[in-house]
Amino acid sequence: MPKLKPGTIIPSHEETTAINAGIAADANARELDREWHKDAKPASEAFEPETYAALVDMKRPRGRPKTGETKVFTAIRLDADLLEAFKATGKGWQTRVNAALRQFITEHPLGR
Numbered sequence: 786m787p788k789l790k791p792g793t794i795i796p797s798h799e800e801t802t803a804i805n806a807g808i809a810a811d812a813n814a815r816e817l818d819r820e821w822h823k824d825a826k827p828a829s830e831a832f833e834p835e836t837y838a839a840l841v842d843m844k845r846p847r848g849r850p851k852t853g854e855t856k857v858f859t860a861i862r863l864d865a866d867l868l869e870a871f872k873a874t875g876k877g878w879q880t881r882v883n884a885a886l887r888q889f890i891t892e893h894p895l896g897r
Contacts, residue, residue: 856883 789795796804808814815821829837871878 828840832840871882874881
């Protein structure tokens, strides 16, 4: 069995039976078998070009939205207690490290 995310609710046997009975009783609900998939078409062929283009435009890209300023990956060695202190602040700790370094540079101009 695959590992589940914390908080995932698995229906009981009775709930699964009730769900399957409801599906079986619904004339519009059917399992999409090989026969159905044989006749399926890509959305680009199923819709008018304008409709398909509008649907594609609505699709959100995966991941975090792009920002004007891109970050650069780097590896840096830090004292263990310093790293743990930032990690202890929870999600976003790397952003806080970035902000702390930025504040330091503002307060202590380097090379000037």
